[in-house]
Amino acid sequence: MAALISYQVRVLPFLLCYLGPSAAVLFSSLPKTLIVTASPSPGQVLYAGVDQINVTWAIDQSQPGGTVSAYKKVKVSFCYAPASQADRGWRKTDDNLKKDKTCQFKITTQPYATAGSVAYTVERSIPTATFFVRAYVLDSEEAEVAYGQSTDAQKTTNLFDVVGITGLHASLGIAAACFSAFSVVALAFFFVVEKRKAKK
């Protein structure tokens, strides 16, 4: 059985090369051949635009992985944890990777090596949510052929929080207040003028 599975896993990248990128890649078919570790401790809070994380990945020697010759690039992303996906259809996990919306923020894309790492400052466009880190291995057609992630299969361990920027500035509040006041005062002005005209 294991031999059959590993055979399929070895053949799959080949098939994908033949079928081209239009074939749907299913996440459940990908072998987990990378070990990914992210520096935040579980439950740590990172501030967008300020804090930095380190992500390292390495080939898992114990896994009967796919054809390593197909591995061309490694793409590392922030992915939403289930708590941040609840009641939010735009972050839904779908087995078909073309429709999958779990991992929306790319950290880096690097050429494949048996091990790699990246130091990443959390960008200001990352929203407030709970995340884990996942790395996909891509073949020459940019299709996913293997993966690894910093959490377990149920996505419950090693999660960390990001607190996004608010986007607020004091000037926004002041401008809003000024224009609102202007609107109300303009109305009052016209009311007074109306009353005066009617009196004449």
Next chain:
Amino acid sequence: MEDSGKSSLHVESSAAEGGHFKLPVDSEQKATEFWLFSFAKPHMRAFHLSWFSFFCCFVSTFAAPPLVPLIRDNLNLTTTDIGNAGIASVSGAVFARLAMGTACDLVGPRLASASLTLLTAPAVFFTSVINSASSYLLVRFFTGFSIASFVSTQFWMSSMFSPPVVGLANGIAGGWGNLGGGATQLIMPLVYDLIHHIGSTNFTAWRIAFFIPGFMQTLSAIAVLALGQDLPNGNYRKLEKVGDKHKDSFRKVFYHAVTNYRGWILALTYGYCFGVELTIDNIIAEYFYDKFNVNLRTAGIIAASFGLANIISRPGGGLLSDWMSRRYGMRGRLWSLWVVQIIGGVLCIVLGRMNNLSASIIVMVLFSLFVQAACGLTFGVVPFVSRRSLGMISGMTGGGGNVGAVITQLIFFKGSKYSKETGITLMGVMILCCTLPITLIYFPQWGGLFCGPRPKATAEDYYAAEWSEDEKERGYHSASVKFAENSVREGGRRRDSSPAVPADDTPSHV
């Protein structure tokens, strides 16, 4: 204004009555023709001021949906939060539209609409500083009040334009205003892109973008105040001072509005053409995005095209209403309303069953044409339901539209009970059911869908019945009498082709 407005001339004629108006007018000084590209005082100017300020209110009310992908991440919103805010955005206007109706009857459409628009502008400006799901809901709720200016638009057009063209004037003003709901799906992403490009981070850029609809709203309201006037002869306050216009009592206006069953029926049926339009404005982008996997920009363009159809569809409805009236009178107006709205309901059912993207878009566009034309056709009938309580009836009907939107979203589009496509199909079934009551509308002087007019009934009796003997003695009902004379054509084409028919003659039907 020098003219007292009490003209002894009865009928519509193509020569300019009252001398100083560019457009030809009737005995109430209302324009009998509609010149789209003119800004002539006061009729066409009122038209342009009212449709544009209403347009700005629609842009503001639906400014959030196209930016929701950003707002939902910035504020950590859930689907429930977004749905609730969508319902809130259309529920505020339910009561606001009723209040607007009363305000128009009492202080005039110019002050009523400008007050509403200027007082809701702060909600738009403060959208830029919200930071939670509840503040998002609140700003959408208060901003949504502004689309009650629909009522002042229709009231103003009904005050400025004579029965032969009132359907068209109401239809274009309403349609081009509703256009804002479509235009905003294109405007807001564009403004956001510009600001983002200049250098702001995405979570700041969307906030700055909200100042644009805010400005537009404030400036359009100031224009209405500075350049507009309530009636062809002047503003309410001035006319009341001079004694040309009687200042009516709220209680009487209210009584005559709520006791007129036709107002209630039209409120229900409007809930299932306009209410459906509002619901679609809130859900259609997401529907196409999820069902057909188009990207967000494409979904936005498809969503925009639904609202943009308003350029021609609603005016088309008004035009059809006026055209049918020329041949068949009020019965023609009612028949065309019923048929068009039924077809809209059928297309809605079909839309929910489409599984192919291009077929779906085609059906959606057809659906938008019919459902929006039905809105225009509704307001071809509304000006005739009551003369004394015109504002309140317009308010009830308009409010009914929003109630329809709230109920429909609550039943079919909240949570996961129905898939969106099932919801759309069921909404279509509900349209069909709620359109049936139109068969019950009956005007004694003009008839209804299935019955002809009563032999001795006149328009004058119908409108004068809203005033007590005492009030009639004091001449308060003079505007209603003039209106009755000018509505004589609602009886349809007569055997004798004389244009001047005395008010107490009964019209015979083709």
